Amino acid sequence: QVAQAMRGLGRADLAAGILADLGEEDAVMREYALVLNMLGRYGESVSVVEKISRPSISDRVLMADGLSSSGESRKALELTESLLNDFPESYDVKRSRCTALIFAGMEKEAVKFARVLLKNDKNSSDANAIAAYVMHADGKSQSAGAFASKALRSDPSHIGAMEMLALSLMDKGKLREASIVAGAMNEKEPGNPAAVRILKECGGKQ
Secondary structure, three states: OHHHHHOOOOOHHHHHHHOOOOOOOHHHHHHHHHHHHHHHHHHHHHHOOOOOOOOHHHHHHHHHHHHHHHOOOOHHHHHHHHHHHHHOOOHHHHHHHHHHHHOOOOOHHHHHHHHHHHHHHOOOOHHHHHHHHHHHHOHHHHHOOOOOOOHHHHHHHHHHHHHHHHHHHHHHOOOHHHHHHHHHHHHHOOHHHHHHHHHHHHHHHH
């Protein structure tokens, strides 16, 4: 609980120090892998996930994202393809697939993936949030904000869409508005890594 509190306060470094000495129970490894990922220690994060005896979907997504960020694109693509086959409705899995494609230099495939989701249901909050994610990764912040806003009209509590809206607001220099959105994210999901990062960046720039 102390480690989680440190993570929520933006001190993933202190959380990692605490968790490193707490043994290898799944709950400890899960939190440790998350804070290592937040610190950019992706390879270590992946290694810790591998120690989890009963990995959840979130654990496997974290591993896939860690593989993407550490340059293990082939493994990330293979893992996200497997996850997509097993959990085709999961927003986190679909987003992780896009991450793997983008880091592998397959941006056009990521855009195509997002377009197919929108074609299947143009009003889907998940589809619009994925489109926002892909657009933002492609440097199209205004489009990302528009898709995020549409996603939030369908589901006002969609964490992924809130993150993309906050990032697009940051890109416009609207730090106060971005902080408000990130604060709402953190209230809905305390210690959310994206919310913590956005709040920290906005606080440092104001």
